[in-house]
Amino acid sequence: MPPADDxxxxxxGVAPILDRWSYLAIAGVxxxxxxxxxxxxxxxxxxxxxxxxWGRLDIFAVAAxxxxxxxxxxxxxxxxxxxGGRRAVHRFGKYILITPARLERAEKxxxxxxxxxxxxxxxxxxxxxxxxxxAGITAMPWRTFLIYNTIGAALWVGWWCTVAYLLGTHLxxxxxxxxxxxxxxIGAGMIVVGTYIWLHLRHIRRRRARAATTPATxxxxxx
Numbered sequence: 001m002p003p004a005d006d007x008x009x010x011x012x013g014v015a016p017i018l019d020r021w022s023y024l025a026i027a028g029v030x031x032x033x034x035x036x037x038x039x040x041x042x043x044x045x046x047x048x049x050x051x052x053x054w055g056r057l058d059i060f061a062v063a064a065x066x067x068x069x070x071x072x073x074x075x076x077x078x079x080x081x082x083x084g085g086r087r088a089v090h091r092f093g094k095y096i097l098i099t100p101a102r103l104e105r106a107e108k109x110x111x112x113x114x115x116x117x118x119x120x121x122x123x124x125x126x127x128x129x130x131x132x133x134x135a136g137i138t139a140m141p142w143r144t145f146l147i148y149n150t151i152g153a154a155l156w157v158g159w160w161c162t163v164a165y166l167l168g169t170h171l172x173x174x175x176x177x178x179x180x181x182x183x184x185x186i187g188a189g190m191i192v193v194g195t196y197i198w199l200h201l202r203h204i205r206r207r208r209a210r211a212a213t214t215p216a217t218x219x220x221x222x223x
Contacts, residue, residue: 014044018051023061027069034073035080036133041070042125042160049164063161070122070153071146074132078145081136118148122156 017025026048033041045066052059121127135145
């Protein structure tokens, strides 16, 4: 059975806590990360899945604990956002450029596309940690948040546990190879996003132009 030193270097930081606390470490780190505390939740899950490929842990237990901790942690974050997040934004938001007007726009954005954001946020650093808090602040209905957060957590855990278990230590080598093409991917992504925004704005301008040129309908006056 390979020693912990055989883990890729970027996973060495979580090895001691994983060696000592095992499944409790997975639950604790992912749980606190999910309600906003900076913690290596994804890193420890990947390391635990690699441990499972060596026979040190059970992959199904790793996946189940990771999933439960992610869902519960996000719900804690949601209630933090509901109970105190809005007051904190109105009081301190100006110092981090979050004004009441911007918060109102975020609420409208969540109302239209919040479900997709909640699902995708699990895969994005920064959003993963604050996903629940933001949903709570913007008053997203809890049942809606719970459903889509559960879907996002299941996809996140399923993806990383499966990939890390099957590829083991080769996973990091593959990621490092992909990083060589990171800037090309970012550039392509910016082009796609920019094109989408341009097309969307053009569609809005054309729709407004049509509305402005369409004559108003006047009902016939009674005889």
